[in-house]
Amino acid sequence: MSLATRKRLRLGAVEVGMSLDAQQAERIRQSAPFRYVLRPALRALGRLTGRRRDRAPALPVLPPRRAVNLPRTPEAQALLDRVNAIEWYHTIELPHGITTPGFVDHRDQLHLYGLPDDMRGLRALDVATYDGFWAFEMERRGAEVTAIDIGSWAEFDIPLPLMAQARAAGAAEQITGNGFRLAHELLGSRVRREVLSVYHLAPERFGTFDVVFLSDLLLHLRDPQKALENICSVLRPGGFAIIADVYNPRLEHLEGNVTEFAGFGTYVWWLPSSATLKAMMREHRCRSCAKNASLSGMSRWRWRWRPSRLSACARRCPTNMSSGRRWTGSSAPRTVRTAGLPRLPRRTLPACGGR
Amino acid sequence: MTPEAQAVLERVTGLDWYHTIDLPHGVTTPGYVDHRAQVALYGLPDDMRGLRALDVATYDGFWAFEMERRGAEVTAIDLESLAQCDFPRRFRHHAVDYQTGAAFQVAHELLGSRVERKVMSVYDLSPATVGTFDVVFLSDLLLHLRDPALALENVCAVTAPAGFAIVAEPYNVDLDRFGGLPLSQFGFEQAVGWWQHSVATLKTMMWAAGFDNVEETARFRLNCRAAIPLIKVVLRGSCPIVAPGQ
Numbered sequence: 001m002s003l004a005t006r007k008r009l010r011l012g013a014v015e016v017g018m019s020l021d022a023q024q025a026e027r028i029r030q031s032a033p034f035r036y037v038l039r040p041a042l043r044a045l046g047r048l049t050g051r052r053r054d055r056a057p058a059l060p061v062l063p064p065r066r067a068v069n070l071p072r073t074p075e076a077q078a079l080l081d082r083v084n085a086i087e088w089y090h091t092i093e094l095p096h097g098i099t100t101p102g103f104v105d106h107r108d109q110l111h112l113y114g115l116p117d118d119m120r121g122l123r124a125l126d127v128a129t130y131d132g133f134w135a136f137e138m139e140r141r142g143a144e145v146t147a148i149d150i151g152s153w154a155e156f157d158i159p160l161p162l163m164a165q166a167r168a169a170g171a172a173e174q175i176t177g178n179g180f181r182l183a184h185e186l187l188g189s190r191v192r193r194e195v196l197s198v199y200h201l202a203p204e205r206f207g208t209f210d211v212v213f214l215s216d217l218l219l220h221l222r223d224p225q226k227a228l229e230n231i232c233s234v235l236r237p238g239g240f241a242i243i244a245d246v247y248n249p250r251l252e253h254l255e256g257n258v259t260e261f262a263g264f265g266t267y268v269w270w271l272p273s274s275a276t277l278k279a280m281m282r283e284h285r286c287r288s289c290a291k292n293a294s295l296s297g298m299s300r301w302r303w304r305w306r307p308s309r310l311s312a313c314a315r316r317c318p319t320n321m322s323s324g325r326r327w328t329g330s331s332a333p334r335t336v337r338t339a340g341l342p343r344l345p346r347r348t349l350p351a352c353g354g355r
Numbered sequence: 356m357t358p359e360a361q362a363v364l365e366r367v368t369g370l371d372w373y374h375t376i377d378l379p380h381g382v383t384t385p386g387y388v389d390h391r392a393q394v395a396l397y398g399l400p401d402d403m404r405g406l407r408a409l410d411v412a413t414y415d416g417f418w419a420f421e422m423e424r425r426g427a428e429v430t431a432i433d434l435e436s437l438a439q440c441d442f443p444r445r446f447r448h449h450a451v452d453y454q455t456g457a458a459f460q461v462a463h464e465l466l467g468s469r470v471e472r473k474v475m476s477v478y479d480l481s482p483a484t485v486g487t488f489d490v491v492f493l494s495d496l497l498l499h500l501r502d503p504a505l506a507l508e509n510v511c512a513v514t515a516p517a518g519f520a521i522v523a524e525p526y527n528v529d530l531d532r533f534g535g536l537p538l539s540q541f542g543f544e545q546a547v548g549w550w551q552h553s554v555a556t557l558k559t560m561m562w563a564a565g566f567d568n569v570e571e572t573a574r575f576r577l578n579c580r581a582a583i584p585l586i587k588v589v590l591r592g593s594c595p596i597v598a599p600g601q
Binding site (some may be wrong): 023159223256265269276 | 431529541560562
């Protein structure tokens with residue numbers, strides 16, 4: 001039960017492993033001698049021995065929200081008004097050279113998600129599809145895609161006490177899927193979109209799938225395990241799920257499956273470490289496949305079970321999330337997803353922590 | 356041994372007791388956990404006359420009977436069988452069909468209690484089903500739940516505006532040392548619990564559930580037969596936000 005921090009030091013051919021009580025480790029990490037003398041020295045040594053630091057790849061810096069392209073053709077001009085009337089979450093390339101001004105742009109990072117290049121003949125499910133970027137992408141690769149999403153923002157996991165405010169702000173009338181419907185029409189897509197919460201996902205609803213895709217959803221759920229359990233239940237025996245979610249880098253150095261309870265201050269319930277995400281998925285794997293429970297770490301960005309059953313890719317979130325400061329990078333806060341909902345009151349927490 | 360005690364003893368033996376309860380004629384149940392010496396740490400009012408109290412997940416009913424003894428009008432809720440507990444898919448075959456109410460019924464009868472026991476999950480708790488209460492008592496439950504935040508939301512929803520809730524839970528001492536970060540450890544060890552929370556998580560969760568005021572009453576080691584020491588914290592949540600529809 002005890003928490004420990006593990007650290008491996010490698011100098012040339014010599015490797016030293018250390019395990020320390022996590023609290024002590026934190027104290028050392030904060031101490032001045034370590035910060036100003038020891039750590040720079042170790043880094044310099046590491047540089048001398050030519051070792052590349054084994055780190056997560058840096059996040060590609062994305063340009064800020066691109067404006068909708070302004071193509072010259074009359075067809076494009078006619079479409080522009082319709083595209084601009086919608087607040088886009090996904091950046092999607094539409095016909096006539098129009099690109100939606102999405103809040104998040106997955107296009108350059110597609111390869112990090114490990115979708116099969118050829119998905120012909122596969123049944124795929126996109127959970128919480130929003131504007132449908134991933135559904136259309138899987139369709140482009142040949143899959144027969146079903147996409148599910150909540151029907152209105154009132155179905156969002158909002159704490160009971162705040163539900164009244166959300167309803168007063170018209171959350172129930174905020175129907176989702178405007179962007180999806182327009183993109184669907186313009187792309188001539190045959191993706192089937194159904195209104196269904198992941199909490200109610202079951203094989204009886206839309207059958208079972210070869211690929212289930214879930215991205216950036218678990219952090220918004222009060223009960224992420226229920227979602228994972230349901231996803232596992234709609235997987236075919238040879239199928240796999242890709243779970244791409246935000247993790248908490250501040251907890252990465254801890255041994256044990258630790259998660260932060262963010263308390264919904266920024267529409268985020270939980271911020272687990274990547275190990276916790278994996279453990280949560282493991283907990284829900286169908287028992288029939290439990291024999292194959294070997295986990296091989298491929299990179300900080302993606303994990304895959306072999307033989308593949310569920311695979312995960314996690315995305316770093318900036319450390320200061322739960323304190324309500326600004327996010328940076330591509331995994332920015334989902335406050336845009338909740339546009340129109342009330343800003344949550346910033347109440348002060350009761351004095352927390354040890355005595 | 357008096358014949359009356361003998362009769363009580365016969366009814367007590369053969370049952371699997373979770374709580375240690377003092378029954379009439381000097382009989383004490385052989386419970387897994389003995390709260391008797393630690394009752395004072397939970398901060399229950401001495402005089403609860405005229406108060407409506409709810410005991411969530413009552414099991415053998417120790418706390419329900421204790422609150423009744425102090426004068427409260429007590430409702431107790433519990434699952435019908437341990438098989439209805441939150442088990443992960445991986446451990447669901449561990450679920451045993453143990454009827455939780457048997458020992459409660461025996462103690463209830465022997466004590467001549469008027470506690471009303473309802474079969475209900477904390478997930479279904481709402482003002483519409485049970486009304487609201489001046490005191491809501493929840494002990495050693497959240498660690499067994501997959502969705503503790505929902506349980507606390509429901510607890511808050513059935514707490515009367517002027518009432519309070521007592522949440523007494525084991526916590527992870529190691530997690531508690533990280534400068535008050537609301538951390539929790541995930542892991543279903545030996546099919547007993549989903550989460551080990553830090554005190555900060557429990558407090559934050561109570562706040563998120565709607566208690567504007569959360570105070571810590573006590574920390575202590577639970578007196579029970581668990582293999583590892585269970586360190587508990589008692590939190591008292593008051594000033595519940597009024598939920599929609601009330």
